[in-house]
Structure formats: C-alpha cells, structure tokens
Amino acid sequence: MPRWWQDAAVYQVYVRSFADSDGDGVGDLPGVTARLQHIAALGADALWLTPFYRSPMADHGYDVADQCDVDPQFGTLADVDALLAAAHGIGLKVLVDLVPNHSSDEHPWFVEALADPTSPLRDRYLFRPGRGGGPPNAWQSVFGGPAWSQAPDGAWYLHLFDAKQPDFDWRHPAVHAEWERILRFWLDRGVDGFRIDVAHGLYKAADLADNPPDLEPDGVLFHASTMPNAWDQPEVVDVYRRWREITDSYPGDRVMVGEVFLSTVPKVARFVGRERLHQAFNFPLLAAPLDATAWQSVIALSLEAFEVEGASATWVLSNHDVIRHATRYGGGEPGRARARAATLTLLGLPGSPYLYEGEELGLEQDDLPAEARQDPVWLRSGGRVPGRDGCRTPLPWTAEPPGHGFTKGTPWLPFGPQAAARSVAAEDADPGSHLWFYRTALALRRELRAHLAREVRWLDAPPGALCFARTDSRGGELRVLLNTSAPAVPVPAGELLLASSPVTDLVPPGTAVWVKV
Numbered sequence: 001m002p003r004w005w006q007d008a009a010v011y012q013v014y015v016r017s018f019a020d021s022d023g024d025g026v027g028d029l030p031g032v033t034a035r036l037q038h039i040a041a042l043g044a045d046a047l048w049l050t051p052f053y054r055s056p057m058a059d060h061g062y063d064v065a066d067q068c069d070v071d072p073q074f075g076t077l078a079d080v081d082a083l084l085a086a087a088h089g090i091g092l093k094v095l096v097d098l099v100p101n102h103s104s105d106e107h108p109w110f111v112e113a114l115a116d117p118t119s120p121l122r123d124r125y126l127f128r129p130g131r132g133g134g135p136p137n138a139w140q141s142v143f144g145g146p147a148w149s150q151a152p153d154g155a156w157y158l159h160l161f162d163a164k165q166p167d168f169d170w171r172h173p174a175v176h177a178e179w180e181r182i183l184r185f186w187l188d189r190g191v192d193g194f195r196i197d198v199a200h201g202l203y204k205a206a207d208l209a210d211n212p213p214d215l216e217p218d219g220v221l222f223h224a225s226t227m228p229n230a231w232d233q234p235e236v237v238d239v240y241r242r243w244r245e246i247t248d249s250y251p252g253d254r255v256m257v258g259e260v261f262l263s264t265v266p267k268v269a270r271f272v273g274r275e276r277l278h279q280a281f282n283f284p285l286l287a288a289p290l291d292a293t294a295w296q297s298v299i300a301l302s303l304e305a306f307e308v309e310g311a312s313a314t315w316v317l318s319n320h321d322v323i324r325h326a327t328r329y330g331g332g333e334p335g336r337a338r339a340r341a342a343t344l345t346l347l348g349l350p351g352s353p354y355l356y357e358g359e360e361l362g363l364e365q366d367d368l369p370a371e372a373r374q375d376p377v378w379l380r381s382g383g384r385v386p387g388r389d390g391c392r393t394p395l396p397w398t399a400e401p402p403g404h405g406f407t408k409g410t411p412w413l414p415f416g417p418q419a420a421a422r423s424v425a426a427e428d429a430d431p432g433s434h435l436w437f438y439r440t441a442l443a444l445r446r447e448l449r450a451h452l453a454r455e456v457r458w459l460d461a462p463p464g465a466l467c468f469a470r471t472d473s474r475g476g477e478l479r480v481l482l483n484t485s486a487p488a489v490p491v492p493a494g495e496l497l498l499a500s501s502p503v504t505d506l507v508p509p510g511t512a513v514w515v516k517v
C-alpha cells in the first residue's frame with residue numbers, strides 16, 4: 001500500500017495572499033481556516049502553508065525571528081491549532097514550512113551575536129574578518145549584491161539571501177539541537193509534515209573559499225550553478241538522515257519535502273530516499289521547456305531517480321518564487337490551455353503534484369507598478385530584477401473590487417486586471433472554467449490512483465508528442481498523451497476520460513488527453 005504522501009496532491013497556500021480575516025490587507029491563518037473548503041473541493045489531499053512565524057517580514061516571512069511562534073499579522077498558535085483541527089476534520093493534511101538555512105537578524109541569537117563580539121552565539125552564524133578592507137570572499141547574495149554585511153565591530157556575517165537573513169553555521173552542534181527541538185515542536189502540535197526551505201543549503205564549504213570564476217548560470221538561476229562552495233555540500237544529507245529518524249518516530253506517516261533548488265535530477269536525487277527526505281521538488285522539470293522531447297526525458301529520469309524505496313516523485317510547475325506557468329507557456333488563453341495540458345500530463349503520473357494557489361484559476365503573472373513592488377529581489381537590485389511579486393498577488397475570491405473577497409481592507413499587493421474574470425466565484429459558476437477542469441482532473445485521478453501501477457510505459461508517439469501508459473489492476477490501462485507541437489495527432493483508441501481543451505478525434509498542439517484503454 002502506498003503511503004498517503006506518495007501520491008498526494010498538495011496545494012500551496014501563500015498565506016499572505018490567500019484570505020484575510022481581519023481586514024489588514026494581509027492573508028492570515030483564520031482566513032485559511034475559513035476557506036479550507038475551496039482546497040478540499042478542488043480535490044487536494046494536503047496543503048502546505050508558507051511561513052507564518054514571527055518575522056520582521058524582510059522576505060515576507062522567510063526571515064524568521066521565532067520558529068515556534070506565530071507572527072501577529074498571521075494569527076496565534078491557537079489559530080494554528082484551529083486550522084489543523086479544521087483541516088483534519090475534512091480529511092486534509094497540513095505541511096508547514098521550515099527555514100533552517102538562516103534566521104532573521106531579529107532572532108534573539110543573532111541580536112546578541114551582532115551586538116557582542118565576545119558572545120558564544122556568534123559561532124552559530126558565520127562571522128568572519130574582512131579581506132583587504134572588503135568582505136571575506138566574493139560570494140554574492142541570491143537577491144543581488146554581496147553575501148556579506150558588517151557588524152558594528154567591523155566583523156562580517158554571511159547572508160546568502162537578504163542582509164536581514166543571516167545564515168546559520170551548521171557546523172555548530174547547537175544549531176542541530178535547536179532544529180531538532182523545532183521539528184518536534186511542530187510534530188507534537190500535529191502537523192503532517194514539512195516543506196524545507198533551501199534544503200540544499202545549510203552547510204557551506206568549510207574554508208568559505210571563493211568560487212571558480214568561469215561558471216555560467218544555467219538559464220533559470222539555480223543556486224550552486226555559479227557558487228558551488230556555498231551550496232549542496234556533502235554533509236547536508238546527514239541532517240536529513242537524523243530528521244527522517246525523528247519524523248518516522250511519530251505516528252501517521254509524517255513527510256518532508258525539500259526545496260532542493262539544483263539544476264539536474266541526479267543532483268536533486270541525492271536528497272531523497274529511505275534515510276533522507278521523502279520528496280524533493282522537481283525543479284528541473286519546471287525549468288524545462290514545454291516540449292515533448294524535453295519533458296519525456298526529464299520525466300523518465302525523475303521516475304527512475306525519485307520513485308525509490310521510502311520516497312516518491314514530485315511534479316511542480318508554479319510556486320511563489322517563479323513566473324506562473326500559464327504565463328511561461330505563452331500567456332492569454334493559449335498559455336492557459338498549454339498550462340492545463342501540462343498539468344493534466346503530470347496528474348497522470350505516479351508521485352505528488354504540488355499546486356500553487358491561483359493556478360487552479362489559470363492566473364497569469366501580474367505586472368505590478370514599480371511603487372507597488374515589495375520583493376527584496378526587486379528592492380536589492382535597485383529595480384533591475386523584476387522580483388516575485390507578480391506571482392504573489394492576492395487570490396481573487398469574488399469578482400467585486402476592491403477587495404475581491406480577499407480582504408475588507410487594502411490588499412498588500414494590488415489585484416491585477418485578471419482578478420474579476422478569474423475569481424473563484426466567476427469560475428465556479430462556469431462549468432467550462434479552468435477551475436472546473438482542475439476539479440474534474442483531480443477527482444478522476446483520485447478515483448484511478450489506487451488501481452494504477454506506479455510503473456510508466458512509454459508508447460510511440462510522433463515527434464512533438466509524448467504518450468505513456470499505466471496498467472489498471474482492474475484490467476486495461478490509462479493512456480496519457482500530450483501534444484506539445486506535433487500536427488494534430490489521433491486520440492488513442494479507447495474511452496476518452498478527459499481532455500485539457502476540446503478535442504475531436506484529433507489532439508491539437510498544446511493539448512493533453514487521458515484515455516482508458
């Protein structure tokens with residue numbers, strides 16, 4: 001019997017932008033609790049909550065000042081308990097986000113470490129003397145600019161992200177002990193698992209040496225592609241070996257999924273398995289062009305690497321850090337149609353799809369005016385890098401401005417032009433909507449998944465299309481065909497279960513179908 005998480009459809013709630021219960025314009029935990037039915041009705045098995053911990057919000061909650069308390073903007077610990085109870089009551093599991101690579105500069109450890117050069121807490125971060133009047137090495141922050149800032153006494157501390165996100169020194173045993181405490185705190189509270197932020201980070205090369213100068217970024221700017229000494233060190237998987245023992249010691253199959261932001265399937269695969277993480281996000285697929293040959297090759301590699309004992313594959317097309325996939329695939333109705341085709345293909349595979357709030361509505365990336373943008377990526381680059389605000393605009397629940405059912409106040413980011421037409425209410429009322437397509441596909445997947453073999457057989461398909469089959473234990477098989485660019489191809493013979501866009505007996509480009517043979 002597969003574990004619940006192996007094939008769970010997980011819905012990512014970007015808490016700030018999901019639902020605001022108190023009118024301050026920022027989404028919060030009671031807002032999530034009030035809207036859980038949307039996630040259940042969608043057909044998801046679980047939700048992942050982005051960080052809601054105490055935070056000065058320099059990176060919208062990924063800068064954590066207290067990992068075991070809730071920021072007043074988002075609610076209270078009692079609100080977490082209420083959310084967990086309500087979710088569990090309707091059969092939804094809940095994952096929370098852990099941020100172990102760094103803390104906020106307002107975390108009590110760092111406050112003391114920064115102020116007092118003699119404090120033993122300094123060793124829990126990476127403080128170093130400068131070099132030739134500048135920082136200790138040439139490492140760059142992911143958000144732009146140097147990865148080092150100075151303490152009042154002149155020492156430098158490392159921050160691979162914002163200056164308000166100092167990196168922990170994972171070579172210090174107190175850091176391990178503290179994170180084991182945090183893990184247990186949330187497990188004891190009843191969460192079903194964790195999404196682990198920057199899971200390939202944590203350790204840095206012990207000598208903090210400069211990186212080879214001639215490395216080129218590889219398209220999507222994967223961490224480690226230009227700074228191998230700063231990421232993906234050999235020691236990091238031992239942390240997850242220990243965390244796996246801890247999570248496995250709790251009843252109820254708790255799960256860990258790592259944000260392993262590395263460029264190839266084998267690099268990511270090192271993080272998953274029986275004595276490692278249960279899952280890691282499949283970013284190589286997200287970065288691949290929507291092209292049958294590229295997709296078939298990443299999917300085949302992923303199945304081989306991730307469908308191993310104690311682990312399972314994941315499929316991700318959107319999240320709060322990347323351009324929404326309806327936009328990446330061309331935008332407008334054609335982009336949304338291709339996005340549905342891509343999603344339907346992935347829903348036909350074994351493993352866990354991770355769905356980002358708003359993709360079920362076919363939302364596109366919003367293009368925000370400069371004065372509305374808040375992402376540190378935008379701010380630190382002096383406006384050169386657009387930043388991630390465009391995929392983080394609030395979820396439109398109703399067609400009515402100004403709050404669109406998200407807030408009674410002023411939303412923290414403005415709604416884009418698509419909010420009215422693509423609201424939950426508008427799409428709910430339209431049986432041909434993107435939303436109803438997601439609901440139908442997820443319901444069908446739920447019905448089929450217990451009967452489908454995990455093995456995927458590739459079938460012949462014309463260039464520009466891909467086709468695979470999974471045997472149904474009740475007889476026959478499910479066939480999934482995705483046409484990315486071939487001239488229209490015949491629908492496989494059998495019963496047409498679902499198509500991502502209307503089809504005749506031909507599947508046009510940018511379309512996927514499920515057929516029961």
Ligand code: GLC
Binds near residue numbers: 062321
């Ligand atoms: C991860 C998060 C991102 C955050 C960064 C630093 O990549 O997904 O939103 O800015 O880590 O914590």
